Amino acid sequence: MTQPEVLSQEFELGYTYTRSTGPIVGRFLTELRRKKLVGIKGSDGRVYAPPMEFDPQTTEALSEFVEVGQSGEVVSWCWVSEPRASHPHSKPFAWALIRLDGADVPMLHSVCTATEAGMRTGMRVSAQWVDKPQGSITDIACFVPENPAAAAEGLEKEAETDQEMIKGIEVPVSLTYQYTAGEATSRYLSEVRQGQLTGQRCPRCRKVYIPPRGSCPACGVATDEEVALSDKCTVESFTIVHIPIPGNPIQPPYIIANLVADGANISFIHLLSECVNEEVRKGQRVQAVWKPMEEWDYAMDNIRYFRPIDEPDVPVDRIGKLPVSGWEG
Amino acid sequence: MREAAIVSFAQLDCVRNAGALNEVELIMPVINGALSGAGLGSVQEVDFTCSGSSDYQQGVAFSFVLGVDALGAVPPINESHVEMDAAWALYEAILKIRMGHADSALIYGFGKSSPGELPAVLSQQLDPYYLAPLWVDTVSLAALQARMMLDQGIISELDMAEVVARSRRNALANNPHAQLKGEVTAQQLLQADPWVSPLRKHDCCPISDGASAMVICTLERARQWGKPCAVIRGIDHRIESHNPGVRDLTRSVSTEHAASHAGAANGRVQVAELHAPFSHQEIILSRALGLGDGTDINPSGGVLAGNLMMASGLSRIGEVAKRIIAGEVQRGVAHATSGPCLQHNLVTVLEAA
Numbered sequence: 001m002t003q004p005e006v007l008s009q010e011f012e013l014g015y016t017y018t019r020s021t022g023p024i025v026g027r028f029l030t031e032l033r034r035k036k037l038v039g040i041k042g043s044d045g046r047v048y049a050p051p052m053e054f055d056p057q058t059t060e061a062l063s064e065f066v067e068v069g070q071s072g073e074v075v076s077w078c079w080v081s082e083p084r085a086s087h088p089h090s091k092p093f094a095w096a097l098i099r100l101d102g103a104d105v106p107m108l109h110s111v112c113t114a115t116e117a118g119m120r121t122g123m124r125v126s127a128q129w130v131d132k133p134q135g136s137i138t139d140i141a142c143f144v145p146e147n148p149a150a151a152a153e154g155l156e157k158e159a160e161t162d163q164e165m166i167k168g169i170e171v172p173v174s175l176t177y178q179y180t181a182g183e184a185t186s187r188y189l190s191e192v193r194q195g196q197l198t199g200q201r202c203p204r205c206r207k208v209y210i211p212p213r214g215s216c217p218a219c220g221v222a223t224d225e226e227v228a229l230s231d232k233c234t235v236e237s238f239t240i241v242h243i244p245i246p247g248n249p250i251q252p253p254y255i256i257a258n259l260v261a262d263g264a265n266i267s268f269i270h271l272l273s274e275c276v277n278e279e280v281r282k283g284q285r286v287q288a289v290w291k292p293m294e295e296w297d298y299a300m301d302n303i304r305y306f307r308p309i310d311e312p313d314v315p316v317d318r319i320g321k322l323p324v325s326g327w328e329g
Numbered sequence: 330m331r332e333a334a335i336v337s338f339a340q341l342d343c344v345r346n347a348g349a350l351n352e353v354e355l356i357m358p359v360i361n362g363a364l365s366g367a368g369l370g371s372v373q374e375v376d377f378t379c380s381g382s383s384d385y386q387q388g389v390a391f392s393f394v395l396g397v398d399a400l401g402a403v404p405p406i407n408e409s410h411v412e413m414d415a416a417w418a419l420y421e422a423i424l425k426i427r428m429g430h431a432d433s434a435l436i437y438g439f440g441k442s443s444p445g446e447l448p449a450v451l452s453q454q455l456d457p458y459y460l461a462p463l464w465v466d467t468v469s470l471a472a473l474q475a476r477m478m479l480d481q482g483i484i485s486e487l488d489m490a491e492v493v494a495r496s497r498r499n500a501l502a503n504n505p506h507a508q509l510k511g512e513v514t515a516q517q518l519l520q521a522d523p524w525v526s527p528l529r530k531h532d533c534c535p536i537s538d539g540a541s542a543m544v545i546c547t548l549e550r551a552r553q554w555g556k557p558c559a560v561i562r563g564i565d566h567r568i569e570s571h572n573p574g575v576r577d578l579t580r581s582v583s584t585e586h587a588a589s590h591a592g593a594a595n596g597r598v599q600v601a602e603l604h605a606p607f608s609h610q611e612i613i614l615s616r617a618l619g620l621g622d623g624t625d626i627n628p629s630g631g632v633l634a635g636n637l638m639m640a641s642g643l644s645r646i647g648e649v650a651k652r653i654i655a656g657e658v659q660r661g662v663a664h665a666t667s668g669p670c671l672q673h674n675l676v677t678v679l680e681a682a
Contacts, residue, residue, distance in 0.1 A: 006348060006349040011388070013388045017457070019457055019458070021458065025458045025459075029458070048572075048574075048575070050458075050459050052572060052575075056570045056572065056575050075477075076473045076474075076476045076477045076480065076578075077473065077476060078469050078472030078473050078475075078476055078525050078526055078527065078528070079523070079525065079526035080469060080525055081523065081524065081525070081526065082524070084446065084448070084449055084464070084466060085446075085449075086446075086449045086452070086464040086466075087464055087466075088463060088464065095465055095469045095470075095472075095473060096473075097473055097573070097574060105572070105574045105575050106574040107459070107574055108459070108460060108463070108465060108473075108573060108574065109463065110463070116526060121476070121480050136462060137458065137459050137460075137462050137463060138462055138463065169458070171457060171461070171462055173453055173461075175385070175388060175445060175446075175449070175450060175453070176445070176446070177387065177388035177444040177445045178443075178444050178445075179387070179388065179389070179444055180348060180349055180351075180444065181349075181351070182349060182350060182351025182353065182354050183349045183350065183351075183354060184351070184354075185351065186349060213351065213353050213395070213398050214351065214353055214354050214357075215353045215354075215357055215398050215399055216401070217397070217398040217400075217401070217402065217403070218401060218402075218403035219371075219401045219403075220357070220360065220371060220372055220399060220400045220401020220402070221357075221401065222354075222357060
């Protein structure tokens with residue numbers, strides 16, 4: 001058979017993280033919202049800015065906050081000549097470890113200068129705040145080469161004092177991937193696009209899998225023999241869903257079933273509809289209800305759902321063992 | 330204490346983009362290679378299976394569970410997984426063997442980094458309050474580390490370029506699986522523009538797709554199987570603070586400790602495979618392990634020649650084992666790392682049986 005194209009698609013993976021901050025990080029973020037920087041005293045008296053919750057040497061819980069300066073010294077730096085889309089700046093900039101005045105342990109943040117020539121180890125830099133701090137490390141837009149006049153001006157524009165302590169923050173993460181379906185999946189989806197369900201047979205145990213993944217998970221051997229399957233199936237198992245699932249457009253109650261296509265030995269999952277929910281049972285015969293052909297895509301929802309057909313039930317011990325020609329009862 | 334030994338090792342070519350291959354299709358060849366190298370027909374013949382991978386690399390939830398489809402896990406097998414480099418899966422398997430819970434184990438690691446932007450993805454493993462929201466990437470963190478070493482006169486840019494030139498040369502001579510190899514001099518490399526200054530692109534490991542696997546067992550089982558092996562005399566791992574500001578980035582204290590506990594210095598180190606994703610880190614690691622002129626460092630080219638994120642550490646151990654099993658050397662050290670700027674380090678000492 002001809003090799004279908006390998007399917008590939010961009011997708012964005014988002015995590016809607018909400019994080020509790022605890023009293024130490026929460027205090028630091030609360031101070032950031034007021035355009036102030038605080039550190040914390042370690043067991044040996046060294047000041048960590050940003051504050052750490054526990055002393056990295058002694059593991060002692062730390063609690064003695066110290067206000068530190070808005071300026072400091074660059075301990076190390078690198079120059080990002082080609083910023084990434086995820087970086088905080090679109091023009092070339094530096095990342096730096098900055099030891100703030102009054103602190104002993106350096107913090108990591110960005111430094112913006114016009115060119116790399118503007119950077120050097122040991123240089124003095126000052127925090128540049130965003131207009132409306134939210135209580136995030138990104139309230140510091142970046143550090144810039146120290147300019148005492150600008151610093152004084154910055155103090156005049158001090159943020160409104162919001163006393164409420166930050167206890168949690170929202171930090172959604174979004175990552176973009178170019179997902180490529182495997183060879184087996186690409187072939188399977190290309191057949192589905194033509195309205196055909198296709199499995200793969202294991203060369204060792206002879207079982208037919210749908211959807212195929214290129215291997216027999218039971219034997220651990222590669223599969224490549226393709227087997228055309230019927231869109232008539234037998235219900236192997238099912239559940240009636242009563243709980244609305246966020247983001248799912250289907251209104252409960254509805255039925256999700258494990259279905260075994262005629263000619264296959266292993267079930268796949270799909271929806272069951274046009275049925276009396278209370279009468280759905282193991283061994284029941286069903287058939288695919290396809291979308292109109294012009295809507296077919298590389299997707300299993302080319303099949304809207306399966307619905308019962310007028311054929312006798314399959315005994316439990318015969319489920320998953322029917323030929324592609326079907327079931328006569 | 331029951332000792333464990335490596336009897337076989339298999340790895341795929343490191344490629345920038347494995348394209349159509351899914352995790353099962355990546356893993357199956359190395360699983361079969363490692364099993365057949367040990368004279369075994371199926372995963373059912375080992376007592377324990379452990380893998381290392383990270384779902385974030387290709388953005389597929391529970392991809393390690395999908396990977397089990399490559400094994401043949403019917404009837405059910407005794408299986409585990411670490412969301413780390415598979416060198417740590419090996420560590421778990423060795424503990425199983427030492428405790429008497431298994432006589433043999435299959436270990437594999439796989440990574441398909443090509444679908445995502447790996448340095449940005451890895452920024453999200455950092456402190457979620459102070460660092461991850463800045464999206465500071467792994468290359469930039471390593472560049473901060475390199476600058477400190479250059480500023481303090483610990484290394485020069487020429488030292489860094491020489492590491493890269495040797496990697497390319499060794500990969501060309503010894504490693505058919507390498508992604509980057511060739512004859513190039515340090516002077517030629519220094520002509521390149523900085524990328525994330527002070528790092529040039531060649532100072533950074535490439536991004537690779539692939540997998541590697543090995544079979545380990547007790548010495549008694551290796552004798553029964555009639556297989557030559559590399560004995561794991563010591564293995565230890567140590568981690569440093571998540572806050573790069575509190576660490577001395579110019580050395581690797583955790584590697585020093587792990588090496589000491591693994592007994593790296595209890596004999597001559599003929600060969601060392603170091604998991605150094607950036608050129609200056611190979612120098613840090615050589616010093617932390619006390620390696621001198623008598624040691625052949627990264628004969629495979631190391632990860633500068635190909636970096637299978639989540640399998641590279643295991644591959645370093647496999648590369649040393651391979652040379653011991655072939656009788657080329659009697660004793661070697663392998664190192665694996667995890668986290669930014671060599672935060673977490675594992676040292677394995679291997680000897681001929």
